[in-house]
Amino acid sequence: MARAPQTLFEKVWRAHEVSPESAATPAVLYIDLHLIHEVTSPQAFALLRERGLPVRRPERALATMDHSTPTLTAQVFGGAPIAIDSAARQVRTLEANCREFGVELLGLTHAQRGIVHVIGPELGLTQPGKTIVCGDSHTSTHGALGALAFGIGTTEVAHVLATQCLLQRKPGTLAVNVHGRLREGVTAKDLILAIIGRLGIAGGTGHVIEYRGETIRALDMDERLTVCNMSIEAGARAGMIAPDETTFAYLAGRPRAPQGAAFERALDAWRQLPTDAGARFDREVDFDAAAIEPMITYGTNPGMVIPIGGFIPERADDAAFGQALAYMGLTPGAAIKDQPVNVVFVGSCTNARLSDLRSAAAVLRGRHVAPGITMLVVPGSQEVKRQAEAEGLHQVFLDAGAQWRESGCSMCLGMNGDLVGAGQYAISTSNRNFEGRQGKGARTLLASPITAAASAVRGRVTDPRELT
Amino acid sequence: MEPFTTLRSRTVVLPAANIDTDQIIPARFLTTTTRTGLGKNLFADWRYEESGAPRADFALNRPAARACQILVAGRNFGCGSSREHAPWALLDYGLRAVVSTQIADIFRSNALKNALLPVVVDESTSNWLIANPGAEITLDVAAGTLTLPSGVSAQFPLEAFARHCLLHGVDELGYLLTRADEIAAYEARA
Ligand code: SF4
Numbered sequence: 001m002a003r004a005p006q007t008l009f010e011k012v013w014r015a016h017e018v019s020p021e022s023a024a025t026p027a028v029l030y031i032d033l034h035l036i037h038e039v040t041s042p043q044a045f046a047l048l049r050e051r052g053l054p055v056r057r058p059e060r061a062l063a064t065m066d067h068s069t070p071t072l073t074a075q076v077f078g079g080a081p082i083a084i085d086s087a088a089r090q091v092r093t094l095e096a097n098c099r100e101f102g103v104e105l106l107g108l109t110h111a112q113r114g115i116v117h118v119i120g121p122e123l124g125l126t127q128p129g130k131t132i133v134c135g136d137s138h139t140s141t142h143g144a145l146g147a148l149a150f151g152i153g154t155t156e157v158a159h160v161l162a163t164q165c166l167l168q169r170k171p172g173t174l175a176v177n178v179h180g181r182l183r184e185g186v187t188a189k190d191l192i193l194a195i196i197g198r199l200g201i202a203g204g205t206g207h208v209i210e211y212r213g214e215t216i217r218a219l220d221m222d223e224r225l226t227v228c229n230m231s232i233e234a235g236a237r238a239g240m241i242a243p244d245e246t247t248f249a250y251l252a253g254r255p256r257a258p259q260g261a262a263f264e265r266a267l268d269a270w271r272q273l274p275t276d277a278g279a280r281f282d283r284e285v286d287f288d289a290a291a292i293e294p295m296i297t298y299g300t301n302p303g304m305v306i307p308i309g310g311f312i313p314e315r316a317d318d319a320a321f322g323q324a325l326a327y328m329g330l331t332p333g334a335a336i337k338d339q340p341v342n343v344v345f346v347g348s349c350t351n352a353r354l355s356d357l358r359s360a361a362a363v364l365r366g367r368h369v370a371p372g373i374t375m376l377v378v379p380g381s382q383e384v385k386r387q388a389e390a391e392g393l394h395q396v397f398l399d400a401g402a403q404w405r406e407s408g409c410s411m412c413l414g415m416n417g418d419l420v421g422a423g424q425y426a427i428s429t430s431n432r433n434f435e436g437r438q439g440k441g442a443r444t445l446l447a448s449p450i451t452a453a454a455s456a457v458r459g460r461v462t463d464p465r466e467l468t
Numbered sequence: 469m470e471p472f473t474t475l476r477s478r479t480v481v482l483p484a485a486n487i488d489t490d491q492i493i494p495a496r497f498l499t500t501t502t503r504t505g506l507g508k509n510l511f512a513d514w515r516y517e518e519s520g521a522p523r524a525d526f527a528l529n530r531p532a533a534r535a536c537q538i539l540v541a542g543r544n545f546g547c548g549s550s551r552e553h554a555p556w557a558l559l560d561y562g563l564r565a566v567v568s569t570q571i572a573d574i575f576r577s578n579a580l581k582n583a584l585l586p587v588v589v590d591e592s593t594s595n596w597l598i599a600n601p602g603a604e605i606t607l608d609v610a611a612g613t614l615t616l617p618s619g620v621s622a623q624f625p626l627e628a629f630a631r632h633c634l635l636h637g638v639d640e641l642g643y644l645l646t647r648a649d650e651i652a653a654y655e656a657r658a
Binding site: 018019023024025026028030039040042043046047051053056057067068084086087089090093135136137139151152153154155156158159162163164165167169171201202205206235237301320323413414415432434435436437440441 | 484485486488490491494495496498499500501502503513542543544547548549550551552555570572573574577578581582627628629632640641643644645647648650651653654655658
């Protein structure tokens with residue numbers, strides 16, 4: 001009997017059902033890879049300890065530290081203590097927990113440490129068809145390789161540690177079909193910002209997105225990771241892209257990907273994963289890539305986004321909208337271009353991979369950051385840092401007057417000492433512009449690495465196409 | 469977990485839409501290794517002046533709010549990060565339920581794990597609740613109803629297993645551990 005056509009999501013989901021859902025109970029879903037970091041795990045390990053439970057499959061877990069971890073070299077490599085006491089305690093707690101429960105840790109000084117969503121793919125641990133979870137909403141990033149990857153809370157972190165499983169209701173599916181070519185100066189970041197702008201920040205709630213179409217197929221892996229990263233910003237639990245030759249070439253030879261004959265066998269399985277012709281999605285949305293401009297946010301959620309040459313919308317009857325603009329200190333109807341900025345941040349799990357740093361460096365080469373601008377460039381992992389340094393990118397940033405740091409979440413969220421001051425404007429390559437996200441009172445404008453770099457040079461919001 | 473059957477309380481209202489987890493509990497308070505003590509920093513950036521003094525005009529600072537166990541909020545409550553510190557902070561403050569027209573997926577899941585009841589209601593019920601802060605309402609988990617002071621009830625959806633866990637105080641980890649044989653069988657065939 002011919003099998004009904006299935007989506008990529010359905011194939012991965014079904015292959016991981018320990019037991020399917022029923023009216024009375026959710027599915028028991030098996031988890032292949034559990035990524036752990038210092039902020040959302042302490043209470044989970046404590047729960048195991050309270051109940052006298054071991055970690056069921058420690059070899060399926062990998063821990064690292066990134067969120068509250070400092071990015072100043074002296075604090076990372078021990079020349080100085082970690083400045084924030086509670087952050088230092090969290091780092092030490094993760095070390096102790098990993099030792100006690102036998103979980104591998106890529107710790108503070110490890111050469112492979114980095115932002116959890118950067119190192120998974122980089123090490124080749126993130127693979128097509130896997131289920132991947134982490135106590136972090138941007139776990140959606142890993143879906144770029146055709147994994148089903150989503151963020152969980154700390155109690156669920158304990159569930160996975162103790163049972164390698166989660167209780168889950170099957171989400172719906174949403175196809176985001178993108179056709180046509182992105183124009184010059186328009187990046188994967190602009191694409192996903194445009195998608196969020198249209199879907200809205202709750203538009204994907206209850207769904208797993210599959211990004212499809214020739215535009216997506218043409219993206220390289222770093223770009224796909226950027227797109228899937230921000231699926232959660234449309235409210236979706238996960239974002240996925242079908243594995244293809246780009247995926248396989250990316251994984252070949254990575255330290256924790258299957259090697260040799262095992263890789264060949266894995267390829268056979270991975271090639272079965274893409275959505276079958278005729279499979280149905282619960283919803284579908286179409287985008288024309290050629291119509292997308294460089295995008296920038298002006299408000300306090302990622303859905304408040306406009307083309308960089310556009311004008312801030314006017315919504316006189318919407319009090320929440322008015323409050324968001326008051327927080328941002330921006331005027332309805334005004335242009336966003338030429339808005340002065342104080343801080344430029346190139347980093348985060350959205351845009352701190354090697355290609356992001358290359359594109360920012362290409363803008364900055366031979367140029368200087370405008371007077372009075374603080375610019376931080378924070379590689380997504382120590383491996384990215386090494387590669388960037390091997391290419392001399394760090395020198396470009398330093399010569400331009402930017403700071404070059406150890407990897408970590410840094411200014412993406414205000415909990416590791418890297419902060420944007422109250423009232424300051426930061427143009428940031430990260431993924432959230434919520435009030436206070438980068439520090440109390442900080443005003444965040446989200447954009448691509450080239451828009452950020454161009455804006456650093458001029459000291460105000462700049463269309464990167466003007467600076468090439 | 470304690471069973472959660474019904475809750476009768478006055479409401480405290482935050483009408484804003486899209487209240488994200490960075491507002492519920494800002495990141496700088498996440499460098500904790502315990503679940504407790506987060507209530508004082510709930511909505512910290514909205515709740516306190518620069519000096520640290522409570523802002524008198526913020527709903528949760530009004531004396532009447534202290535006795536309220538139900539938060540009514542605008543659409544899409546709890547969007548953003550997966551931090552379970554958000555429901556922990558709400559519970560530590562003394563809240564036991566959140567009512568909105570839409571609640572973000574991960575927040576909802578985290579809330580249920582901690583017996584913080586996520587209540588999704590229709591637009592008109594929500595509008596009435598937002599317009600009438602301090603109204604005394606009743607939430608019934610078994611029936612899935614929110615009853616207004618007028619006696620009019622609105623239904624709210626609750627996944628069957630989540631309802632069962634709330635009503636009987638079942639802890640999901642305990643339940644998952646009872647499935648260990650099936651998990652082992654899966655591992656053997658996978
Ligand atoms: S870089 Fe930002 S979004 Fe990514 S994991 Fe770190 S804090 Fe979260």
